[in-house]
Amino acid sequence: MKSLTLKKDAIPTINTSSDTPVGSSHSTVGPSVTVTAEQQAQPLITTRTVATQLSLGTLREHYRSKGTQATVSTFSRGTVTEQPRLQLSSTPVKPSTSGYGERPQKRPRLDIEEEEQEESDENTSFSVPLPHDSSYEPGASITDMSDLTEMEDATEYQDAKYIVFESCLKELFENCPICKKHCQLQQRRCGTFICKAMNLKVHQYVTFRRHARNFLEPAIYHKWKMDQSKVLEEVKTKGKIAVGGDMRADSPGHSAKFGSYTIMELESNKILDIQLVQSNEVGGSAYMEKEGLKRSLTLLESKSVQIDYIVTDRHTQVQKFLRDRGTTQYYDVWHLVKGLSKKLDALSKNKECEIVKKWLPGIKNHMYWAAASSKTGPEKVAKWTSLVNHVQDVHTHEDPLFPKCEHAVKVSRDPHKWFKPGTMALYKLEKMLLNKRILRDVAKLSSAYQTSSLESFHSVILRFTPKNVVFPYIGMMCRYIHFAWIKESVYKYILYN
Template sequence: MACKRAKHGSCSVFGCTNEHRSIFLVPSSELRKKQWVNCIYSGNAPTQLPKVLYVCAKHFTDDRFLNLGQYRAGLAERLKIKSGSVPTLLGSATNLGQASTSSACIQLPLSRDVACQTDHLETHTVGTQLSLKTLRRHFISEGVQAKVSCKDFGVGTSNADPLCLSSTPLKRPPKRPRLDLDEQLEDSSLVEASKGQDSTYDPAYSITASLDSTLQSEHSSTPTHNSKKYIVYENCIMELFNVCPVCTRACDVRTQRLGTFLSVKQRCLHCTFRRHWNSQPILGSVPSGNLHLSAAVYLSGASFIQIEKVFKAMKLQLFRYETFRRHARAFIEPAVLHHWKVTQNVNLQWLRQAEKVIVGGDMRADSPGYSAKYGSYTMMDLHTNTVVDIQLVQSNEVGGSCHMEKEGLARSLALLESRGVNLDCIVTDRHPQVQKFLRERNITHYYDVWHMAKGISKKLEAISKQKDCEKLQKWMKSINNHIYWTAAGSTSEPERVAKWTAILNHVRDVHTHEDPLYPKCEHAIRKTTDKSKWLQADTLAFNKLEKLLTNKRTLKDVAKLSPHHQTSSWEAFHAIILRFAPKNVVFPFIGMLCRLYLAAMHYNENANRPQAETEEGVPLFKISFPKARKGECSVKPQKTQPTFGYVADMMDLIFEKVFVNPTPYTDALLAIPVPEDLSAQYEKPDKEEVIASFVSRFKREAV
């Protein structure tokens, strides 16, 4: 006679006082046949027994149930017991989530029923162990879905968590939204079912997602983009889905990929278990990993083409370049523009409160010569060594690349004036158009010493290679140092000229001068045994040197050498730009502008970092061999490692604000005037005609 499920009654086992939620009717004839009545009643079995006894589920072993695995996983509301099963466990309180290992639980004599000659099903885990809560969160069932509070099924003696089996239907939890993907793999596009997509939407990088955003970070306060990521191999992932965690049989597994995103659908053909697993959270309609990777590549100044080569070498899955560009236009570039404007406003507010501001400006072209397309003019606060403004000028805006520097300076000065910045002076190179522009604006203008020293050194080196002028080789370094000393040690323009012309007496071993502003050399007079290094007044070398150092333009420029600050910081900043915008790569106007902003933010954060020290506090230095010194070494202080706080700030901005509501950020980006392409002034030819007219130079007909 088969055991049946009872709707009421209490357990007949002696000493079982727990709250029973799952009661089975066991024929008393079966118990007498197997001599288990005395065990159940502890030797005090009555002479007359009812036809059936009420026995709760805790007194049966796990192999007596038909759907124990599904019940534990929350896929079944009620337990089902095998036909002919009899209770074999005797004990006090137990818990479904605990094993029957307590000493208070007594195993009764076991015997196999003729109708059920099956051993206990042994199960094992493959790759991982999943808890009940994990299973509930990652799959839904086509059958009854019930919220079960018990963790596992078994017999134990814990009094803290009594047996939790019930015949009363429990309240069903709400089904979570499912992510529906098209049945297309690799780089196939997925259908977008959500509404209200903006103009930047493209099916190549978005997927349908009605997934509630709270499910993405329900158990973690860490934002999605700040969580750790790992490289996981495909065969390792498949180990987690090949076997059903309920019945431990093989499952039907299907995968779908979109860039770095992987979706796995697992379905057991033997039970009702189903699971849908995503490798990344879904933000709106975009996999977060795809967007995060695009932002990381862009904000770090890396090249997507180079990153793509690395991914292909490792067989890492990656999205296409078109997807990267859409991410950049829709989210990354608006965030870069917004973050730069915020930091720039803070710097300009500080400059507005300063009494006198000394700034420096210089332009960098994207290619040498007169063929440059872009010219970026940098305005830097020389007191704090901070980039306060960058202006990007395209050559067709001003009629040629030779006019870009003046236009960039004019735009930067207009911005400073509009913000109420009071300029004391400006330091630039000796560009003729810049000189005239600042002279007409009555702005105090100084020249950078490094640029002038570089120009004179090149001319002096050319003279020293001529016949009878070889002695000038010994004076090149001294003359170069004299330029810096003249600029730093003078208080007026006539004094700079007097100190500068004194070098002509010094090279002849004459240390007293006719100019009253500088009557004699300040160094100690020392007698030298090597008289061959001194120049003579009537020699060709001295005449050429005098002509170079005392011509009208040189004396005029020396008078305006900067006594305050120099523009060596510009050159360091231009080296930073090469990391974000190499000259051998062509960028669109907005892309070039955003990369310049990134370079400025990186420079402002790391330019003034301190010198590195050892654990004992000893300053660290590094030795280098600059190419300009031709084999001579130089020592420089070794600074601490650079930081990238601006990247973390923009990541937060992209994921927490721009992605949520991109409209105000994209509107600010679209408000930037973008000049037309250089080729726009020419008529575009027909492609077929150009192809037809192509002739290889090696296959032309003989004339």
């Protein structure tokens, strides 16, 4: 583009479009300039060095500008001189106390006039029209606001973000910003693991552990001890109570580090005590269940809580400990059914014993029925042994405690479902069902209560304390006792939904 110059007979005047009166000695940009007739004939350079207002958005990232030498002509009174000019570069350089082309660190703008005066002394320059150019307009030295917005948008991605409430975000979409009408929102989430991509600020694990150790965990443990004392005082007034006990390890297999033994009052399904045992305290993970039960019973005795009997699984160390202690013990039916079902399922895979597979559901239900419908151990055994005659379509028995089956006699539509006497399938099934250890365990099955409520409590804990995640001792203990408060409502929801 060809630059414009003044004619030889032109007389410099002030632009009449400005608010400043004609002939006034004040100008909006720089001092006034007097030009002689000789200077009018000289070629003019239409650039000068002026200060501009910088956007606050550009001051967020502090850079040193690296300058290069160039020449630019500027006016002084009556003469035209050439001075070196700096061209801005975005290349960061190391700060220095001296040296041409290096600027001090920028600071936020406080006053426009002071800032312009300070920046006019620096070597930052932009090319703008002079007052002598015909394209000059007063106030053009200040950057347009649209330009400032574009400069700020470039750094919005690097701005730090912070978590806000969902309700606050919904308030932004209640009304349309254009038509001002109420909006109907349809909410949808598209993932949450975007902190690093969005430069979202979240607390670190060290910060979380410090707050948990100093505030959360002491408060949870203190609240648990207060509530536990109230529950023990309440159950103490009932006299002898039935309790259930079971241990949960923190990892699958036989290499657990922590084992938590829980005691529950089976009538009200209230947690009475939780003992967290570390394996190195007792010499291995195999001894944690016995130690947890021992600590819990010692605590209940110190609070004068009387135990009628306890329902547990068939852990051999627990059996011996309770027998030596003189405490009545019953077995949970589910644990016995689970162990026997594995053996029956393996037997049914034998080609000669495929008929066992048809009777698997009936055998499981018969054990539950024998335990629930009997009052004594011998009666449970009599009903259980009657199963060997029942599978042969024989419904009368030699044991006087259970002489015949209680169901109505019906003619079977499938004669091939019955076991034939003298077959290998009947021999192996009878040997498995009438095993001495099975008969001894059947006699000790619990009739009134089971540990299903306790297993449900452990399933709730599994969701918030998974076995593949490592937790510290106090952290794991707090998770157990926290869900002991809310288990009455939570585990029922999981059971029936």
